[in-house]
Amino acid sequence: MASKSWSPTYLANQLWAKQPKANAELFALTYGALVAELVRDLETNDKIQAELDRMGHSMGIRSVEEFLAKASLEPQSQTAVTCSQFKDTSDVLKMALKMFLGITTEAGVQEDSHFSIQFAENPLSLFVELPPDRSDLEYSQLLCGYVRGMLEMLQFDVTVTMAQSVLRGDEVNEMRVDLNQVLQAGAGDDYQEE
């Protein structure tokens, strides 16, 4: 990494500085209201998490465009934002999380087919305590779906899970990203039909 002329952390801070900010408490409470609504509507934790994951996925496939557009505007990022290799995506992901959520992440495990990122602060789970009957609900499942959506747009089919969560009593939040396959580029059915 030292040989490269850009630093992901620097770039992430630049991007974060330019983003319009929302009030963190309003954001956390709005998300809390959303989860509470889902808890009322859907019964099991699995269903709630699936729904959160789906929502995050839709957000991810949209906001990756915005991230790519803004990151490519930064003069230092000429080579930074090409995610041609899976291992490059962990840096890019760190930048994206900083840009949209303002969270500073640290790299955990780094392997060829999976990596994990750790972050101490989770803006979604501000004020949150899980009640005893929902103690194994993955409150921040939305983030997993979000990352899955973003990487899907970059041709990586991944599974994202929260390996550790402060809400469940761990010391740090850790998100684990497993690569299932690299999707192949090529003309799809829509092209053939049209």
Next chain:
Amino acid sequence: MPVHSLHVFDRKGKTLFTKCYAQNKANKVDDGEQLSEKRKLVFGMLFSLKEVAASLSPSSIKDNGVHSVQTGASTCYCLETASGLRFALYITDDADKTHARSIRKAMQHAYNDIWIQSVVRSPLYNPVTPNVQATNFETNLDAFLVSQSWYR
């Protein structure tokens, strides 16, 4: 009018947006089928060219995307994003190439500002079944293109 047409394709070659600006008589007889055939050809050309370019280019240089394709009569400027979107802008009579840089910048702007603001952030846009026509992308794009010096 130098700007002939603009197409936006997704990664799989589906046409997300297309607009023909030139109003010459030859185009009036084009029916929908011919137009979609044309779009297919444009996407196929850009797709194959990229494959060729990637296999020929020295491996040390990562950026092997196709920037433009020039013929005697017109130039096709192409912008491919990391998320797989392809913007193809056909410009006629750009023989002197003086505008090449500004056109490339303009296409970046069309993606960075117009596409992001009007399409990606629009609640009316559905990424699963893309409906760019429901957004105000076309209006904003037209306003931007008309303001460019090379539009006419």
